[in-house]
Amino acid sequence: GAVVSQHPSWVICKSGTSVKIECRSLDFQATTMFWYRQFPKQSLMLMATSNEGSKATYEQGVEKDKFLINHASLTLSTLTVTSAHPEDSSFYICSARDLAGVYYEQYFGPGTRLTVT
Amino acid sequence: GQQVMQIPQYQHVQEGEDFTTYCNSSTTLSNIQWYKQRPGGHPVFLIQLVKSGEVKKQKRLTFQFGEAKKNSSLHITATQTTDVGTYFCAGPRGNQGGKLIFGQGTELSVKP
Numbered sequence: 001g002a003v004v005s006q007h008p009s010w011v012i013c014k015s016g017t018s019v020k021i022e023c024r025s026l027d028f029q030a031t032t033m034f035w036y037r038q039f040p041k042q043s044l045m046l047m048a049t050s051n052e053g054s055k056a057t058y059e060q061g062v063e064k065d066k067f068l069i070n071h072a073s074l075t076l077s078t079l080t081v082t083s084a085h086p087e088d089s090s091f092y093i094c095s096a097r098d099l100a101g102v103y104y105e106q107y108f109g110p111g112t113r114l115t116v117t
Numbered sequence: 118g119q120q121v122m123q124i125p126q127y128q129h130v131q132e133g134e135d136f137t138t139y140c141n142s143s144t145t146l147s148n149i150q151w152y153k154q155r156p157g158g159h160p161v162f163l164i165q166l167v168k169s170g171e172v173k174k175q176k177r178l179t180f181q182f183g184e185a186k187k188n189s190s191l192h193i194t195a196t197q198t199t200d201v202g203t204y205f206c207a208g209p210r211g212n213q214g215g216k217l218i219f220g221q222g223t224e225l226s227v228k229p
Contacts, residue, residue, distance in 0.1 A: 032215055043205065043221045044160065093159055097215050105150055106217060108159045 002028050002098040006109030013084055013116055021079045021112045023094030029074040030096035034106065035067070038091045050077040084116045119144050121208055123220030131228050136193040138223035140206035147209055149182055149189045150217070155202040196227050 003026040013019050023033055031052045036044040048058045048069050056069035066088075068080040077096075081088055091113050095106040120143040130136050140149065148167045152160040164173055166182035166189060173180045177200075179192045193200055203222040210216040 034216070041224070043219045046216060049216065095160075105162050105165055106215075107162060108152075111159045 002096070002107040004030075004094065004096050004107045004109040006094055006112055008112060009110060010113040011115070013114070015085055015116055016083055018080055018082045019084055019114060021081075021092055021094075021114075023077045023079070023096070023109050025075045025096045025098075025107075028096075028098045030077075030098070031074060033071060033077040033094055033096045035069065035077075035079050036093045036095065038093060038111075040091075044093065048079075052077075081114065084114070086116045089114055089116045119210060119218055121206060121218050121220040123206055123223055125223055126221060127224045127226075129226045129228065130196050132198060133195050136196050136200070136225055138191050138204050138206075138225075140189045140191075140220050142187045142208055145186050147186075149186075150207045151180060151189075151191055152205045152207060152219075153202050154205065154222070158202075160205060193225075196225070198227050198229055201225060201227050 005024045005026055007022045011019055033050040035047045037047050038044050046059050047062045048056045050056045050069045050071040052071045052074050058064045066082055071077040091111050093108055093111040095108045097106055122141045124139050128136055148165050150165045151163040153163055154160045164180050169186050170184045171182040177194045181190045189206055191204055203224045205222045206220045207217040210218040
């Protein structure tokens with residue numbers, strides 16, 4: 001089945017530093033990947049859509065200069081949280097669509113738990 | 118805007134009891150998907166329903182898509198402790214290139 005990996009699984013950083021999170025589709029090509037944020041006991045909030053070879057599209061209210069997304073290949077998308085602050089602490093999850101799928105099912109990475117101190 | 122509502126938010130059951138979560142969309146959906154997220158884990162795709170009135174079963178799980186394609190349900194028969202987690206429904210967000218809109222999720226806890 002479709003497998004998505006994410007690295008790192010958890011990270012602790014100091015306020016003001018930047019953190020890069022990688023999302024890889026391991027056994028399929030993903031022209032589109034999605035980045036979500038999830039707070040405890042809450043649903044998934046879509047942050048942005050990452051498109052291979054083009055600029056990411058961001059959801060309303062998400063600062064594109066703060067959450068930099070790069071989708072350099074068909075199997076890799078990265079999310080960089082720049083100048084992180086404690087309020088950016090959250091669970092970040094990426095997902096990818098397997099284009100071989102008939103509809104829109106998404107396969108999620110294991111997530112990255114970010115803690116900003 | 119488009120909304121997907123899910124109830125209940127929490128459900129605590131005794132092992133062996135049945136469990137149902139309901140999902141309602143403000144718009145007609147071309148398909149609906151269900152995901153399960155274990156505590157501390159990530160969402161895992163369970164199933165998708167496409168046809169009006171469709172019913173699909175996966176062992177003790179029964180998924181249903183309403184006739185109007187605006188609501189769906191997930192029923193678990195004789196819950197087990199392995200069923201613990203949060204169940205999310207999700208539908209396509211408008212015609213926005215594969216984006217999904219998720220319900221708030223139903224957190225299921227099972228007491229042995």
